[in-house]
Amino acid sequence: MNALGKHLLLELKDCDREVLNDLEFLKGMLSAAASEAGATVLGESFHQFSPQGVSGAVIIAESHLFIHTWPECGYAAVDIFTCGNSVKPEKAAQKLIKELGAKSHSILEIKRGILNTD
């Protein structure tokens, strides 16, 4: 079975609520997590919501990272989508769990692009 990409969907709960509303911190952290996984950052787009919440994407040469935060719930949804074998998305996931102070989390891994090779 040949898959083009690996997609990690993180559910991060009971996080540090102040951190979840700090756009500059989240922007730097997502890029740092990408680098820690061995990925190359190509572009990004972030948005601060009012009264609270941040959405942000980092495009990497090997696909993307995404975060949406709900500070009022202490919750963040994070996606880490990578392709190729040189990148280690699990390293980015562990950094994010730690930096957001998530007291509980789950990670769902989905293979993307499973193509017939006939």
Next chain:
Amino acid sequence: MNALGKHLLLELKDCDREVLNDLEFLKGMLSAAASEAGATVLGESFHQFSPQGVSGAVIIAESHLFIHTWPECGYAAVDIFTCGNSVKPEKAAQKLIKELGAKSHSILEIKRGILNTD
């Protein structure tokens, strides 16, 4: 069961290969798909790969859309992540399937942010 977001993961196969490598077309189409779903576009980031392939994110007030294309495989991975009840992500999905000329596809729906309310 209360979920903050609905996440559609689209696997689009046997697509029009020229379209999959056309950054400007994909950028316009992803924004148009967001609008058709009733979402409000806030920002975007796209990247054209060499020799082929495009990655792009559109941040919407209700979360995000993402596309990664592999023209050489006729394949695209698309994510449509929305929150709230006013947006209809299925409409965006149908538009993308049609515009990319996908001859086969699958859609996986995942609830995000299922929180305990106690």
